[in-house]
Amino acid sequence: xxxxxxxxxxxxxxxxxxxxxxxxxxxxxxxxxxxxxxxxxxxxxxxxxxxxxxxxxxxxxxxxxxxxxxxxxxxxxxxxxxxxxxxxxxxxxxxxxxxxxxxxxxxxxxxxxxxxxxxxxxxxxxxxxxxxxxxxxxxxxxxxxxxxxxxxxxxxxxxxxxxxxxxxxxxxxxxxxxxxxxxxxxxxxxxxxxxxxxxxxxxxxxxxxxxxxxxxxxxxxxxxxxxxxxxxxxxxxxxxxxxxxxxxxxxxxxxxxxxxxxxxxxxxxxxxxxxxxxxxxxxxxxxxxxxxxxxxxxxx
Amino acid sequence: xxxxxxxxxxxxxxxxxxxxxxxxxxxxxxxxxxxxxxxxxxxxxxxxxxxxxxxxxxxxxxxxxxxxxxxxxxxxxxxxxxxxxxxxxxxxxxxxxxxxxxxxxxxxxxxxxxxxxxxxxxxxxxxxxxxxxxxxxxxxxxxxxxxxxxxxxxxxxxxxxxxxxxxxxxxxxxxxxxxxxxxxxxxxxxxxxxxxxxxxxxxxxxxxxxxxxxxxxxxxxxxxxxxxxxxxxxxxxxxxxxxxxxxxxxxxxxxxxxxxxxxxxxxxxxxxxxxxxxxxxxxxxxxxxxxxxxxxxx
Numbered sequence: 001x002x003x004x005x006x007x008x009x010x011x012x013x014x015x016x017x018x019x020x021x022x023x024x025x026x027x028x029x030x031x032x033x034x035x036x037x038x039x040x041x042x043x044x045x046x047x048x049x050x051x052x053x054x055x056x057x058x059x060x061x062x063x064x065x066x067x068x069x070x071x072x073x074x075x076x077x078x079x080x081x082x083x084x085x086x087x088x089x090x091x092x093x094x095x096x097x098x099x100x101x102x103x104x105x106x107x108x109x110x111x112x113x114x115x116x117x118x119x120x121x122x123x124x125x126x127x128x129x130x131x132x133x134x135x136x137x138x139x140x141x142x143x144x145x146x147x148x149x150x151x152x153x154x155x156x157x158x159x160x161x162x163x164x165x166x167x168x169x170x171x172x173x174x175x176x177x178x179x180x181x182x183x184x185x186x187x188x189x190x191x192x193x194x195x196x197x198x199x200x201x202x203x204x205x206x207x208x209x210x211x212x213x214x215x216x217x218x219x220x221x222x223x224x225x226x227x228x229x230x231x232x233x234x235x236x237x238x239x240x241x242x243x244x245x246x247x248x249x250x251x252x253x254x255x256x257x258x259x260x261x262x263x264x265x266x267x268x269x270x271x272x273x274x275x276x277x278x279x280x281x282x283x284x285x286x287x288x289x290x291x292x293x294x295x296x297x298x299x300x
Numbered sequence: 301x302x303x304x305x306x307x308x309x310x311x312x313x314x315x316x317x318x319x320x321x322x323x324x325x326x327x328x329x330x331x332x333x334x335x336x337x338x339x340x341x342x343x344x345x346x347x348x349x350x351x352x353x354x355x356x357x358x359x360x361x362x363x364x365x366x367x368x369x370x371x372x373x374x375x376x377x378x379x380x381x382x383x384x385x386x387x388x389x390x391x392x393x394x395x396x397x398x399x400x401x402x403x404x405x406x407x408x409x410x411x412x413x414x415x416x417x418x419x420x421x422x423x424x425x426x427x428x429x430x431x432x433x434x435x436x437x438x439x440x441x442x443x444x445x446x447x448x449x450x451x452x453x454x455x456x457x458x459x460x461x462x463x464x465x466x467x468x469x470x471x472x473x474x475x476x477x478x479x480x481x482x483x484x485x486x487x488x489x490x491x492x493x494x495x496x497x498x499x500x501x502x503x504x505x506x507x508x509x510x511x512x513x514x515x516x517x518x519x520x521x522x523x524x525x526x527x528x529x530x531x532x533x534x535x536x537x538x539x540x541x542x543x544x545x546x547x548x549x550x551x552x553x554x555x556x557x558x559x560x561x562x563x564x565x566x567x568x569x570x571x572x573x574x575x576x577x578x579x580x581x582x583x584x585x586x587x588x589x590x591x592x593x594x595x596x597x598x
Contacts, residue, residue, distance in 0.1 A: 083554075199539050
């Protein structure tokens with residue numbers, strides 16, 4: 001019996017202590033908030049999986065040079081990042097596509113005024129298994145493959161094998177870009193969509209793993225993600241169907257490789273303070289050098 | 301002293317009562333939330349679109365049939381795979397295995413239950429997927445069948461532990477009587493023990509089905525997630541997309557309150573109803589048995 005009373009006493013004491021300490025921290029936070037100490041800035045950065053490695057590299061370098069700023073970088077997809085921006089849970093959203101009108105509207109509805117920054121450029125590489133003898137495809141062939149009109153590799157100069165189409169999930173900016181630029185060939189009135197048997201894989205790694213393993217597969221991914229274990233195809237544009245071009249920093253910047261796009265960062269509003277400094281640094285030659293080392297293409 | 305005892309008793313009783321009621325409260329709140337977010341889909345998306353066969357939400361195609369079909373096909377296949385292994389292991393554990401074997405096997409099954417499904421999915425991608433493609437000469441190893449095998453593995457521990465409990469609850473007198481009239485060990489298991497534990501075993505299977513139906517990560521990693529209507533004879537050996545994988549991979553992207561968001565919650569309602577049906581079936585089976593047992597005893 002005495003034990004029980006002791007136990008009850010203990011529980012009461014713990015509850016009281018917890019209550020005291022909790023109210024203590026609340027007070028502390030309040031006083032911190034009112035002074036708005038500029039010493040330690042915390043920037044949250046989230047979005048495109050294409051950009052995540054680059055954003056991480058930037059954040060690491062920037063934190064080395066500016067130890068007073070701490071950055072957190074997460075992926076999840078462009079849509080995820082922009083949704084988080086609208087709900088004000090991140091300061092900077094990474095996106096591999098431009099913000100959609102609906103998203104902009106949603107942001108304006110909660111009083112935000114998103115600002116757009118082009119921070120790097122990316123080429124989408126079309127990849128196949130190294131065993132696949134096909135070396136190049138025209139943009140139109142690619143479109144027909146992904147629409148489900150070409151179903152065997154022999155139709156595009158390969159072996160008699162079924163074509164297995166791989167794509168990222170629909171929340172990936174790369175998916176949307178590929179739909180518009182390749183499947184619809186840039187024609188905004190075209191309503192064609194991915195063939196229904198296209199495999200939608202949840203990650204870049206998933207696409208690379210299946211292409212590496214399966215000689216029937218065709219996939220696409222940001223140039224920065226392509227590993228040496230898969231083969232990158234040369235692609236020709238609509239106007240010059242016989243000039244096949246392998247994606248590289250050079251061919252993206254002189255606009256001969258056709259499947260390339262800008263990569264963006266969005267802020268909640270016109271940036272100030274630490275966020276403004278960080279974005280200015282990202283566009284500096286020093287930060288753009290990191291872009292090149294990761295297989296992306298620097299702006300300008 | 302006695303007064304204090306009564307007082308503390310009632311306090312603890314109260315706390316326990318709150319714990320018990322809280323789970324009812326949580327389920328009710330979750331259901332209300334699901335209904336509030338998901339039911340508007342029925343108003344904003346025409347029924348003919350919901351029950352079509354194209355799922356491509358970023359262009360406004362909301363056909364749920366491929367997803368429902370995918371989930372059902374994978375779950376049924378997983379059950380067919382898990383059933384013999386699960387019940388076989390349970391029978392072996394409870395009726396045949398010597399004690400030292402039991403002591404090894406039981407923890408191993410429990411460890412299997414404890415492996416996170418994402419780890420199984422990872423092994424699936426690296427080992428099962430290439431194996432399936434080469435063995436069955438498929439275009440790709442990312443198929444419903446690969447998912448069903450993984451789901452079977454996930455459902456087996458649930459089936460084993462509940463079915464084994466049911467078998468252990470069969471009074472030893474049943475077995476002794478069977479052996480006394482000259483039945484072999486197999487005849488005893490097949491003719492007496494298993495029928496006597498039938499309801500517990502059925503409950504085990506139902507819970508295994510529920511486990512397979514709700515599993516997300518492993519399925520998302522190995523089924524290819526192509527929203528193809530599974531209406532061909534070989535659909536199980538083609539890529540398919542389940543309801544859970546759809547919610548998991550698309551929820552992060554949608555703007556809250558949008559049509560797509562409502563449809564994803566509507567899929568959540570369907571999943572809730574399906575697992576409710578499985579649970580009701582399981583409990584109906586077990587209560588029916590209890591009534592019969594009571595009749596026999598009285």
